[in-house]
Amino acid sequence: DGLPYELFKNLNAEWEHYLLNLYNTVFLSEKLPDQWSNIIFTLLFKKGDKSDPNNYRSIALFNTITKIFTSILKERLYVWCEVNNLIPKEQSGFRKGRSTMYNLFSLSCLVALHTQVKKKPLFAIFVDLQKAFDNINHELLWYKLNHLGISSKYIRLIRKLYDNATFNLKLNNNITSESCSISKGVLQGDSLSPLLFLIYIADFIDFFHSKGLNGCKINASNNLLCLMFADDLVLFADSRTDAQSKIDVLSEYCELNKLTLNIKKTQTVIFRSSPKVKNLPPLIYENQVIEYVNTYNYLGVPFSCCGAFSSASKYFFSKGIKALGKVREILIKIKSDSWEAKIRLYESIAAATVLYSSELWSLGHLNVAERVQISFFKFLFNLPLNTPNHFIRCETGCKDIRLAILERTLNWWAKVLSMSDDELPKILLFEIYKHCEAIKKHWLLYLSKIMAKLGYDNLSNFSDAEQLLQQQKNILERWSNHLKCVDFERVFNSKYNPVYRCLLSTEKTPFYITTKSPIKQQRLIAQFRLSNINLVRIYFNGEKYVIDTTSRCEMCNLKEKESLFHIFFVCPTYSGYRKSLIQNYIVNADLNTENDNIYNILSVKDNDHMSKVFNYIVYVLKLRKFYFDCFEK
Template sequence: MTYRLNLYILNRVCVKGDHPGEFTFFSGGKTSTIDYIAISRDLIPFAKALKIMPKPESDHFPVLLHLHGFSQEIHLTESYRLPLQLTEGFYKRVKWTLQVNQRITDLLKTERLTSLRTSLISAENANALMETYRNIVQELQSQLSQGNNTERTQLQRQPHQQSQTWFDKECLSAKKALSTVYQSFKFNPTSTTAQDLLLQKRQYKQLLTRKKREAIKNNWERLIEAIKAKDTTTFWRITSNIQSRDQTAVDSQISPASWEVYFQELYRDTYSENAGRYVCPNISMESLPSWPPVTTAEIESLVAQLKPGKAPGEDAIPPEVIKNNLDFWSPILASLFTCIDKYGQIPKDWGMAVIVPIYKRKGRQDDPANYRPISLLNTISKIYTRHLYWKLLDWMEQENILAEEQAGFREGRSTIDQCIVLQHLIEKYTSQRTSSLYAAFIDFRAAFDSISRIKLWEKLGSTSIDKRLLQLIRSLHEGTTLKIRCSSQGHLTRAVETEKGVKQGCTLAPLLFNFYINSMVEHLYNLDYHPPKLAERHLSILLYADDAVLLSRTQVGLKRALRALAKYCSAEQLHLNFQKTKIMEFAKRPKNHTWRLDGHNIEQVSRFKYLGVFFHCTGNRKVHADYVAETAQKSSHAILKFLKTGGGHYIPAALKLFEAKPIAQMMYGAQLGPYPNFAPLEQVQSKFLRSTMQVPRCVSNAILRLETGLVRVEARAWIATLNYWLHLSHSPCGLAPLTLRDEFQSTWNKVVATKIATLGFSQKHLLSMGWDQAKVHIRQRILDTERQSDLACSPVFNISADNRYTITPMAYLTNLEVPNHRKAFTLARCHALPSAVLEGRYRKTPALERLCPCESGHIETIEHVLLQCMFYRDIRINFITPWLLKHPGRTERYYTSLLLSDSCSAITYSVARFCAAAISIRRTMTDPTGPVARAICYI
């Protein structure tokens, strides 16, 4: 080939004075040259040097060729970007690691920090205390943030993929030791040095394997933690093997000035300009009743509510600094919060937020409106607002300030509560052929950022709220500013003043917003709007924070309610998003109508996703079942991809993650009652299990569920539904419990009653035993029923007196770490080893004719393979016979159950090795075009 292509191999004597090339391959103590570089004969004059690069950790060594005097035009690729004219402001925090944690812990023990801590606790006035607090923050900030480096390169290169994080100092030291041994062998290639190199190489590879395995388990744990924390970004980043990088404005080339103009316009309060900035004057703190001092116990309770892993504000102090050094911070924060409560003096840096714009992945990237602003606030300020949050919440609940129609961010209420109320009303008013229910799903534009602070203070001031609490909340919102991080290097814009809106990311924001729009319920309560009734209560609107649904029994009534809403929004500085606001008519045969409001058309749709649940105009729940099945399937594919690439085929963690993500996605909305068809949901689970366990299609789904400890999705849905029924029966909060007391009995109520009776319970008995105990009984009864149903489909050998299936995965899935061993043992337990029996299933061969090719005349069953077949005699003697000799005189069925019951990890390991070897032997006897061969390829 080299002669035909006019190529010349350089790994040999090419020109006079040249010397033969070195070996490029080392394995088993022997060397050879099997890696070559071949070039055109025309390029030989440009060849300067040929080097064999040392890479002792591999069997093959890289070959490097230097060409002298040969050049080609090099273009500037898209990985380089021209710099923006950035400001000098800089925000770049240090990544939190164990080393940083130790450094901060040591810093807090220094004489300087200890002295500042003592000074703050014993400060006699507010100014001295605040000054000492600022000094403490500055000391920490210098260690937790990177300095402002304005001398950056003119061409900012995009970050490359980082090296493997698991390759630590231990791996580096082992690699250096291997390199040293390799050099000794290279210059003195004897049998002794070769054996030393082989031993060192084997130890190095074992170390890498262990480190990889630890890293894989760590990644699985991170995934599960991300799901529990509802951190979808981390989930998709890990499963997609995407390196973490900022998706900020640096990718869109939006200038800092453009960001400043956009946010200045967004947060400019026209109401304060028209009404006067001092409509609601401040209150003197000295004239108000005092609060008791904040205790260290309260501080510890507040800090415990902090979620770790959250990005800090401009001070760069993450939650871990407080949570991991509570003894240092408790008295400091107790003194600081007591001082703030007394004098109302807020640290200046608490009013500044760092905005990180995240592209929404739709629309032009140079338009700031297409970015979602994420607000980063100082951690200590968030602890203090949590201190005020509980006081504000207690007042709201004790005084019944918020309307029952509002369920957002309220204890004992959830999105599902609003959905079941809506579903109940839909069925109630569409049960007759001619009746309808009209709903307008309202979308507010930048709702939290739109409300007028002056109107908010006026509304709060007219209530019975503690005036000290009101003044403190006002102080937190005075002089607030923000800076936009406009590059992934941490550059910040100039400060932009925010005059309206509640502070995004602040704990108080949801409560304040709920209070601000609370009057909307009263404004829309009018019988002329023809509202539906729920247990004798008229409902014109359902609210979950800023998600609103207007309800009416007639088209005319809904139009009146929409006009009233528009008038309310105009008065309260709220803005309707007419493009995203949708209208639905729920009916047996819905009709299309024309809807207009304030000169804007509003679209009528046949389905809409409200609070994560899809509703169809006919009330059919199939549309939501298809939606959650599709969503869960995407997550399932991501988990499988990670399992087979970076997940190391670690099945137990994959099963946990499947329950935490795809199962949870399929269960959302399942509380609203059974779907008309569970097949799409069951298919998501069965596909995942079959791909994870690597078994052919002939293995039933029931067996896979038993092996993995999972149950049918339908069973989980029933558990969720009955638990929710218990919740409604025991909880008096909100509107959802009224669905049980309404005169109209919905289908949901009927199927719940039927299911409870089918399980052998009575409603009265379940309610009498208490919520927690009833949940346990319901779950156990359903799981027992499911297990019995699945066991009827399992092989007989798996059912023994001392080994029953449980709700956890079988032990071998964890104990067998080698994927091939685990796969082979799974196939044996499922009666799916490559055999004439398996081939007969595909070719529909009569059962008695599925004979083993060993010509013994026996059917090639799993018993025959394990105990009799002469093809596997040698490996049987090594792996299986020693275990059989310990139990002489037993039946074949007993021996098969002993070997495959997974009751002893040592037996399981031996049988797994036998089955893996048997599959390899059987492959040599298989027709390459037959069904068994295709099954083996699938496996």
């Protein structure tokens, strides 16, 4: 309809009342304007053969006025479904208060219980339904809505919307004149569609139970047949025979409900304590083989057959580095001189990428997220690859990403503890509590090690969310102080750059970083402050400069080593620029005050100071390059 959401959000009271009357009239009369059911599809090419329709992704543009109306229907229907427990607890997709972590955590716990406590394999069949949302049979949908006891008026309204549904294609900014009817699938872009899909497959678990098949045992009163996140399904089995039986029933369910399995993307992982596995007969789905794999990417997280997250850590490191590439492209384009803008850009793209589900996979691989964060600062300041991580963290003063991980972990832990006793993550967490001594690789084990460092020896002391939340601030403060103390200690004991000890600030980020100034100035200052005491590597204007501070200075005849102190305060070759640029920052060119002088030079206090130090360093580098270029000739 071409009407933006902002228009409806800013309606005055009179127009809101008019819109309310319109919706009430439609609801009572059960008559919807035909145009309300029209959709415009824009096709986006993904990859592969451009003549293959399967290689295009469709973006649906739905009438705003229709979406508001169906969102009202959705809210009422959703509440009714939740109150009457029509959606199985195993389904987490499109449900309030749930995210992918709900399923990821549940899967991780179930794997740990089976492989490490029970010492038994767990068969996980990751089911891929081919275009599940687009293949919903409308007649079956109306039957299921009616069978669940949903009001006839609701069904008639929804059916009216679907019976009149048509679409047009938008190609090269032109909309096709001929409309095509929609005969199957839920309507793309409609607020109600996700809920209708959940209702359509809500009988999935009951269907298996009706065939005499149960889930894998969690404890005496709970078992788990599958996990569902919208159309992402995982079926669990105790053995190859059990797995095959469930695949046969899956085939029957798909046939009855007009759904199609994508056999190429449906795979099975046999979770086990050892990488070795016996040769088992293949699992067969309608005369086609379902592949056994050792790793499967479930909801964006790679799960390996041994239950560890080493493959996930490599995966997220790779994704984090790729995300840093995007950050770099944007920074080069916008040329921002704002430190806050650079950090926000990094956090919203790169950090957000590597922190996805980090509360689950990264506690045992904290160095992975840390490497991504450090890589950002090394790129930003053109620092050599061998610059120690703890030096960079101390210099930038930014929030340690390991602190963010623990914060996310505590939030998730509190969320699980606040769940009702019949929710899967809580059931599985307390089962893990019971068998924590037998579990060697799990989220809880890594969390307990961190908490022990902070003086919390028994996680079971935190038995409810309120108790944990009361201590959360204190826990995070201890973790932050612990990380800072470790970094400061490593800096003070480091032989990499003993001079940096006098530059280190425990309170805030240095002025030269936070001030709005050319990035080339910030980079040059940072490289000198964080340089190796024996070998200074500088990258400036596309050139690499190396200063061996253990060798004699060839720029003068004093026969002294070319140390930073010599370059800034002694070498007579630079005396003219020294006098005009940095003389005011020199306390006394005496070896007894070496650290004080270096501190005064490199502890930039204002933009004028920064500019003068920068110009002096540039002069030194250019003069050295000119000398050595002439010498080589």
